[in-house]
Amino acid sequence: EIMMTQSPATLSVxxxxxxxxxxxxxxxxxxxxxxxxxxxxxAPRLLIYDASTRATGIPVRFSGSGSGxxxxxxxxxxxxxxxxxxxxxxxxxxxxxxxxxxLEIK
Amino acid sequence: xxxxxESGPALVKPTQTLTLTCTFSGFSLxxxxxxxxxxxxxxxxxxxxxxxxxxxxxxxxxTSLSTRLTISKDTSKNQVVLTMTNxxxxxxxxxxxxxxxxxxxxxxxxxxxGTLVTVSS
Numbered sequence: 001e002i003m004m005t006q007s008p009a010t011l012s013v014x015x016x017x018x019x020x021x022x023x024x025x026x027x028x029x030x031x032x033x034x035x036x037x038x039x040x041x042x043a044p045r046l047l048i049y050d051a052s053t054r055a056t057g058i059p060v061r062f063s064g065s066g067s068g069x070x071x072x073x074x075x076x077x078x079x080x081x082x083x084x085x086x087x088x089x090x091x092x093x094x095x096x097x098x099x100x101x102x103l104e105i106k
Numbered sequence: 107x108x109x110x111x112e113s114g115p116a117l118v119k120p121t122q123t124l125t126l127t128c129t130f131s132g133f134s135l136x137x138x139x140x141x142x143x144x145x146x147x148x149x150x151x152x153x154x155x156x157x158x159x160x161x162x163x164x165x166x167x168x169t170s171l172s173t174r175l176t177i178s179k180d181t182s183k184n185q186v187v188l189t190m191t192n193x194x195x196x197x198x199x200x201x202x203x204x205x206x207x208x209x210x211x212x213x214x215x216x217x218x219x220g221t222l223v224t225v226s227s
Binding site: 001034036042045046087091094095096098099 | 216
């Protein structure tokens with residue numbers, strides 16, 4: 001099973017600032033990575049697929065990068081609605097999710 | 107517009123079988139390389155993929171849960187049914203169905219709102 005490790009577990013950032021979330025795969029997954037946002041009480045929402053392609057309707061302040069085993073989700077100029085939990089997920093071989101990064105207001 | 111909605115019991119007893127239904131609209135599971143997956147979110151394992159059924163009726167299961175899961179589809183009703191046998195309290199969590207996993211969409215682009223299942227006697 002491919003393991004996905006996200007860091008940090010919690011990130012405290014002030015509104016208007018940027019945030020960088022990391023995700024590492026236990027083996028190469030090429031660019032077969034997605035990012036999701038989950039607001040408490042809601043289902044996950046797709047943000048990014050194929051490591052760097054924004055899903056339909058996702059603001060340009062969300063960007064993804066990386067390939068192989070190291071991936072990054074960058075959110076520029078955080079808005080109030082961006083404070084949530086973010087998960088990475090690989091679909092290179094079956095599907096596994098990271099444990100999530102909670103983005104909280106500083 | 108793609109929508110999915112899960113339905114099923116909120117409470118099941120240990121050792122019982124859980125049956126969940128996903129009713130979807132906005133796409134067809136009989137063509138277009140579409141598929142539907144089940145994913146759960148538990149306190150212990152966060153998000154965990156369970157099973158997938160494809161437009162051609164191919165079925166794929168989580169290795170760790172394969173002996174307990176079955177999945178089927180009714181294309182005339184736009185429904186996918188998941189059953190999980192021998193339920194245990196550690197299976198307590200929110201169960202989601204989502205579009206995607208292979209074919210035209212390798213990722214999960216649309217999710218239902220989830221249904222909370224509690225396993226308790």
